Amino acid sequence: MFTVSNLSPSQSSMSEIYAPVQDFPRIPDNLTVPQFLLDVDHPARPNPPSVGVPWLIDDTSGRTFGKEELRARTHALANSLWTKYNIRDGDVVLIFSRNHCDYPVAIWAVHRIGGVISGANPDFTVDELTYQLEATKATFMFVYSDTQAIGTAVAAARRVNIPPSRIVLFGPASELSPESATIDALAREGLISKDTFVERRLAPGEGKTKLAFLSFSSGTTGKPKAVAIPHFALIANVIQLAVHNKINEAYTTWEDRRFRPGDICIGVLPFYHIYGLVINLHFILFASMSIVVIPRFNFVGMLNSIAKHRITHLMLVPPQVVLLCKHPAMATADIGSVRFIMVGAAPLTYEVTEQLIRIFPDAHIGQAYGMTETCTATTMWPIEHKRGAFGSGGQLMPGIVARVEKQDGTLAGFDEPGHLVIKTPSVALGYADNEAATKETFVDRWVRTGDEVRIDSNKEVWVLDRLKEIMKVRGFQVAPAELEGCLLDHPDVSDACVVGIPDDFSGEVPMAFVVPAPESAKRMEADKKAAAQIKASIVQHVADNKVKYKHLAGGVEFIDIIPKNPSGKLLRRVLRDKARHLQKSRAMAKL
Structure with missing residues (x-):
């Protein structure tokens, strides 16, 4: 259905900068995302995981979902999607929703069948949603159950000839779309029905080409484009994060380990965004931690959630950090449980970083750097340091190779500025149905980031400027x-x-x-x-x-x-x- 450029291995003999740690476990290339997360063990994963630790916690109700319940729910939904809607291998399903405990269930159910997921911002206008539906050729939608989202989804679906019956709702049924079933009803039906669906099994090596997600990015220029992400890419990035952070190693005292089974992470980053999808959702679950699922960001509400659930880990973007430093509600906030804060998507200023450290003097605090095109993180602050160096995007993660290209085409040495070009096992296949844009950004499996950086002798990346046109x-x-x-x-x-x-x-x-x-x-x-x-x-x-x-x-x-x-x-x-x-x-x- 989709075409991407055939990216051959690099033939260049130019010198390159390698991540400090290169030895890490094999990345399975014959598994889908749910098979990797739900069905198999891996050497990089905490083993055994903490017994009884819930995977998801609904912020409002406090209801918890364990691994086995989510696994059964995924299987049941896949069964209903196959039987009632004839969703098959290669079909594209768009999720137009805020965070919800069934969001990962919807992803994994579609993957069980062999389908492809494209997540969309639930605040999109009808025109913006229509653009993504057309670009992905989606034929089915999961939609959040609020008036705005349903109204937008129904209008956009009408434009691309998706019938209302092929819209399924998170949460309760709605009069705005009376023909739409709910995920909960389909999961219940699938549990008591005879299994009819055929789970998609991958041949050795097929995980590197089998599409899992069409996640949107503007690349270095132009309108948003569908980044074609195979199953292998997400799995690779989860393993890279796990090895970099030593989540299965007793490298220091239990009290000071960065990620521990049983810790509780906030889930306020949107799951349709690559940062929320890969790191906040899949990596945290791989690390045997719990996620408090929060549908919509509200700062005072977030503080209440931290206190209510004793949240230990915050994954945030800079505007949320600014509020942590400046909002008057912080004066009475109960934030003593927080022991880790990761900031991504854009740099923090020096002043904000200093304030954050004063507010959380004992917490692990740092930044990471990545792109949709690299299926998220390529750098993160070193595990040896409790705090990331100010201005640093972090250290190159395991498996990463970098080049810093100067304007004259030669390669920069340590601490010399230039254009960052990255090679990673988590690389996307390119932009779906956009060969010209693919060739501009993906060159022989290297990704041209569009960012000017310098890399120091510790393999830390310092972002200096944005060469690409895209704003953050x-x-x-x-x-x-x-x-x-x-x-x-x-x-x-x-x-x-x-x-x-x-x-x-x-x-x-x-x-x-x-x-x-x-x-x-x-x-x-x-x-x-x-x-x-x-x-x-x-x-x-x-x-x-x-x-x-x-x-x-x-x-x-x-x-x-x-x-x-x-x-x-x-x-x-x-x-x-x-x-x-x-x-x-x-x-x-x-x-």
């Missing part, structure tokens, strides 16, 4: 080209360029430089109020058509011409510098 807003990727396309649909816009500007809470936010349409320019000349009205209309246009984190929080600036090179490419860096200068000028004016 609250940990989410935002493609300027996508917003520019939306802006050009506005009648007052003749040309546009979107850049990211720094923001203390979100990391960065989108700002638009707009060339007004000729008639609009005349209106602004004739009426001083027109400029503000047009700006407000442009901002509202984006808000009406895009998910919240893509809104123009940085505002709109009018400009006479968008700078471009002779070939017509936007000189985005020029306007990024201009935007930051404007931002500083505004800040000075407020003093």
Whole structure:
């Protein structure tokens, strides 16, 4: 159904930087994700795992789900999907949902049959969801049971000819989609029905090519693209994380070990995002820990969850960390159980890092670096250190090979800046049905990250700048080209360029430089109020058509011409510098 470029092994003889630890257990290449997690043992996994430790804990009700219950529920749902909906090997199922205890069950049930999962942001607009449905060729949806999600899903499904009966709901049934069954009902039915489905078994080596996920990323440029992730990639990254963190080794005292069976991790990162999917969900379960599943992030609610469930491990993104440092509710928060904080998706500032350490003086605190294209983490702070070095994305993880390419094409040495290019066993296959974009990012199984870094002699990676165009807003990727396309649909816009500007809470936010349409320019000349009205209309246009984190929080600036090179490419860096200068000028004016 999907095509990706055939990536052959690298033939280059260029020097490379290897991770400090290279010896790690074999990565099984004949297992699906649920077979690896639910059915087999592995040398990197804690053995024996803590008896009686729940895998999932529902934040609201406190209900717990153990491994065997989840395994049985997965089997039952797979049975119903096969029998009632004729889902077969290779079919794509889209999950449009907030975190839910049945979210992994839905993933694993589809994988048992041989299907492919694509997770989507439940705050998407109808247009955004339609785009992902069309790009993945999905024929079936699991949808969160709230009014907004169901309404959006039904409208998008109508556009791509998915009948309402092929929408299945997390949680209770809804009058908004009366033909939709619920996962709970299907699981109960599947448990008492005769087994009819045929579980997908992989031949040796097939795990490296058998699709598991179509997870969306904007790559280094352009609109969001479906990253084709095979089963082997997720399994490989889980094992890399396990070995790097020595989760099955008594390398220090029990009290000071980073991950311990029976610890409790917060599950507030969205499972549709690669960070939440691989590290917060699959790795934590592999480590024999519990996950408190939280559907929607609310900071005060998160503090209550930490106290209620005695959560030990926080996996967060920078905006959430900023709240830990600045929110007034912290004055009375019961956070004494927290002993580990991992931050990913974007860098932390020095000031925030210092504040976090003061608030949690005894906790393990650090950052990791990764991409959807590498099926998440490629670096994490060294296991020998309780704290990651400020500004460091972490140490290269086991199995990782890196190059740092200078502008002249030669390879940088230690502590020299350049473009980071990564090779990892967890690499994706490429972008589905997008050969041009695949060739731009995936070169002979190396991934061109689009980030400027330096690597020191300890194999730690320090991210210096983003060479790629993509912005990171609250940990989410935002493609300027996508917003520019939306802006050009506005009648007052003749040309546009979107850049990211720094923001203390979100990391960065989108700002638009707009060339007004000729008639609009005349209106602004004739009426001083027109400029503000047009700006407000442009901002509202984006808000009406895009998910919240893509809104123009940085505002709109009018400009006479968008700078471009002779070939017509936007000189985005020029306007990024201009935007930051404007931002500083505004800040000075407020003093």
